[in-house]
Amino acid sequence: MPKTGALSQLMQALRCLPGVGPKSAQRMTFHLLQRDRRGARNLAESLLAALEKIGHCIQCRTLTEGELCRICANPGRDRTQLCVVETPAEVYAIDxxxxxxxxxxxxxxxxxxLDGIGPNELRLDLLEQRLASGEVKEIILATNTTVEGEATAHYISELARQNGIRTTRIAYGVPFGGELEYVDGATLAHSFNGRKDY
Amino acid sequence: MPKTGALSQLMQALRCLPGVGPKSAQRMTFHLLQRDRRGARNLAESLLAALEKIGHCIQCRTLTEGELCRICANPGRDRTQLCVVETPAEVYAIDxxxxxxxxxxxxxxxxxxLDGIGPNELRLDLLEQRLASGEVKEIILATNTTVEGEATAHYISELARQNGIRTTRIAYGVPFGGELEYVDGATLAHSFNGRKDY
Known part of the structure; x- marks a missing residue:
C-alpha cells in the first residue's frame, strides 16, 4: 500500500479545494505524481506566488496585486456608479x-x-466614507438573494438614503433562455412582481 | 476586474488537476484566496514535499518515499503471488x-x-528478472479491460509461460449489487462466459 506520509499528506491537503472529496483527492494525487509533476510544481509555485502577492484593493476590497485593482486604477471608469457585491468572483462575473x-x-x-459578521467585518466604514465624499450618484446592490444578502442590501440602502444617494437593485427573474415550467417558485414570484410594460 | 497576473496564473495552474475546468479553477482560486489561505499554503507545501520525496519503489515501481514501498518492505507478504497492475492507485485499491x-x-x-510505450517503458525487464529468479509461483493479471490492457496482459502471460509460472486473471463480470438490466453488453458477455458451477 503506497499510502506513505507525503502521499497521504498531499491527499489530505487537496481536500481544501472546494468540491474535492477523498476519492477526487486520491485521483488528483496519483495523477500529479504519475503524469504531471511539472504541473504539480507549477501549481505549488503559483499558490505561493498568489499568497504572497495578492491582497485586497484599498479602495474596493477586491483581490488584487498591488494597492489598487485594475478597475479602481482605471481613470476611464465612471465613479458615480458604485456596484456593491459580496465577493471578488462576482466583480469578475459582472465585469x-x-x-x-x-x-x-x-x-x-x-x-x-449570528456568525459575528457585522458592518466592521465588511468594512462598511470604507463604503460610508466613499458615500460621504459625494462622488457616488447611484448604488447598485448586487448582493445575493439569501436572507443575509437581503439584510445587507437593506443596511446599505439605508446608508445611501442618509447620504441622499439613489439606490437600485439588480433584477431577479426568470433566467434568460429558461423555461417557466422549470423555474422555482421564488424566482417566478420575483419575476412576476417585477414585470414591466411591454 | 481582478484578473491580475498571479490570479490568472493560479487559475491556469489549477487546471493541471484532473476534472478541473476553467469554471472550477476560478471557484477554487477565489475560495483559496478569500477563505482558506492556510489550506492553500499547506497544499503548496504538500505538493513540494511530495515531489521531492516520492519516487518509485525499486522493486514494484509503485509510488513511495524511500527505496522500497511498504508492501515490498514487509517480510510478512507472500512473495510467491505477484499481482500486476497498471497504476499505483490500483495497488492501493486492491490492498x-x-x-x-x-x-x-x-x-x-x-x-x-502507437504512443511509443513498449516493454522498456513499462520496465518489463525488472518483471522478467523477478520471474526468472524462481520466487514467483503465480502471476495475477489485473490490467484493465481496454485493448492495450488486454495486450499487456497477453504479453506478460507469455513471459510467465516461458518461466513456467501459473498465470491468472481477475474475474470480470456483473458488479456486486449491480442489476443485470443496467449492465453493459460486454460486461454481461464476460460474466456469462465466466460462469461457474453453483
Missing part, C-alpha cells in the same frame, strides 16, 4: 458579462450577526 | 478492498506501440 463601466465595492461577506 | 497478501508489480502504463 465580464455586462457593459457596466462604473466601479465596485466588495463586501467579502454579508451581514450575519 | 484496501481485498485480502490479497502477496506483492505487486506496477507497470505505470500499458503497452501502446
Amino acid at each position: 465580464q458579462a455586462t457593459g457596466f463601466k462604473g466601479v465596485f465595492f466588495v463586501l467579502n461577506g454579508r451581514l450575519s450577526p | 484496501q478492498a481485498t485480502g490479497f497478501k502477496g506483492v505487486f508489480f506496477v507497470l505505470n502504463g500499458r503497452l501502446s506501440p
Whole structure:
C-alpha cells in the first residue's frame, strides 16, 4: 500500500479545494505524481506566488496585486456608479458579462450577526466614507438573494438614503433562455412582481 | 476586474488537476484566496514535499518515499503471488478492498506501440528478472479491460509461460449489487462466459 506520509499528506491537503472529496483527492494525487509533476510544481509555485502577492484593493476590497485593482486604477471608469457585491468572483462575473463601466465595492461577506459578521467585518466604514465624499450618484446592490444578502442590501440602502444617494437593485427573474415550467417558485414570484410594460 | 497576473496564473495552474475546468479553477482560486489561505499554503507545501520525496519503489515501481514501498518492505507478504497492475492507485485499491497478501508489480502504463510505450517503458525487464529468479509461483493479471490492457496482459502471460509460472486473471463480470438490466453488453458477455458451477 503506497499510502506513505507525503502521499497521504498531499491527499489530505487537496481536500481544501472546494468540491474535492477523498476519492477526487486520491485521483488528483496519483495523477500529479504519475503524469504531471511539472504541473504539480507549477501549481505549488503559483499558490505561493498568489499568497504572497495578492491582497485586497484599498479602495474596493477586491483581490488584487498591488494597492489598487485594475478597475479602481482605471481613470476611464465612471465613479458615480458604485456596484456593491459580496465577493471578488462576482466583480469578475459582472465585469465580464455586462457593459457596466462604473466601479465596485466588495463586501467579502454579508451581514450575519449570528456568525459575528457585522458592518466592521465588511468594512462598511470604507463604503460610508466613499458615500460621504459625494462622488457616488447611484448604488447598485448586487448582493445575493439569501436572507443575509437581503439584510445587507437593506443596511446599505439605508446608508445611501442618509447620504441622499439613489439606490437600485439588480433584477431577479426568470433566467434568460429558461423555461417557466422549470423555474422555482421564488424566482417566478420575483419575476412576476417585477414585470414591466411591454 | 481582478484578473491580475498571479490570479490568472493560479487559475491556469489549477487546471493541471484532473476534472478541473476553467469554471472550477476560478471557484477554487477565489475560495483559496478569500477563505482558506492556510489550506492553500499547506497544499503548496504538500505538493513540494511530495515531489521531492516520492519516487518509485525499486522493486514494484509503485509510488513511495524511500527505496522500497511498504508492501515490498514487509517480510510478512507472500512473495510467491505477484499481482500486476497498471497504476499505483490500483495497488492501493486492491490492498484496501481485498485480502490479497502477496506483492505487486506496477507497470505505470500499458503497452501502446502507437504512443511509443513498449516493454522498456513499462520496465518489463525488472518483471522478467523477478520471474526468472524462481520466487514467483503465480502471476495475477489485473490490467484493465481496454485493448492495450488486454495486450499487456497477453504479453506478460507469455513471459510467465516461458518461466513456467501459473498465470491468472481477475474475474470480470456483473458488479456486486449491480442489476443485470443496467449492465453493459460486454460486461454481461464476460460474466456469462465466466460462469461457474453453483
